Amino acid sequence: MICAVSPVGPLGAHAVDGAVTDLVWGRDGNLIDGPLFQQLSGELTAYFAGDLRHFKTPVAPRGSDFQQRFFAALCAIPYGQTRTYGDLAQDLGVSAQAIGQACGANPIPILIPCHRVLAADGLGGYSGAGGIEAKVALLRLEGAAGLLI
Numbered sequence: 001m002i003c004a005v006s007p008v009g010p011l012g013a014h015a016v017d018g019a020v021t022d023l024v025w026g027r028d029g030n031l032i033d034g035p036l037f038q039q040l041s042g043e044l045t046a047y048f049a050g051d052l053r054h055f056k057t058p059v060a061p062r063g064s065d066f067q068q069r070f071f072a073a074l075c076a077i078p079y080g081q082t083r084t085y086g087d088l089a090q091d092l093g094v095s096a097q098a099i100g101q102a103c104g105a106n107p108i109p110i111l112i113p114c115h116r117v118l119a120a121d122g123l124g125g126y127s128g129a130g131g132i133e134a135k136v137a138l139l140r141l142e143g144a145a146g147l148l149i
Contacts, residue, residue: 002028003037004044007141008134011110013040019060022107025129047110050141053079055111062107066094070102077116080142084120100124115139 002010012029014022015036022029031037039057046052061071069092077083085096085103092099103114104127115138118124126135 003031003041004048006044006048007137008110009129011044013037016060019058020108020111021060021062023109023111044110048141057111059108059111061112063105066092066098067102067105070099071106071112074106074112074114074116077113080144082116082118082139082144084118085124086120088117103127110138113138116142116144 003013004011009025010027012024012027013020013031014024014029015031018036020031020036020040031040036057043052043055043057047055061067063071070088073088073091085099088099089096099117103117104125106112106114106127109115109128115126115128115135123132123135126132128134130137
């Protein structure tokens, strides 16, 4: 079952042991009912309505120690604000390319907000369905679109 119909398309999710492990575009995941489904669906609906700025749905992204530090750094970027690949690279002691690759491998976009990471000279990429258009839609939703002009 789809968790939410959103401006970036229908969203489903996979979960293991009471936490979301993947957010998927355009199809169902294994999370189809129950309290976690209800929480995620409600939070996504509220987020896309502009009424939620911080997700509380439990997440459990898989990844290396670096990826876990990276996910925590993404979650620390406040709603409506952005950072650059270079900013995060400096903070985490890696290359900007490593940050870009980690963004592209983020299994739980939106909840772990990789859309808030921009290139020094533009938008950078976005691996979610819809690509850059989805990234722009999410930044506009959060009021960060002024940075794009």
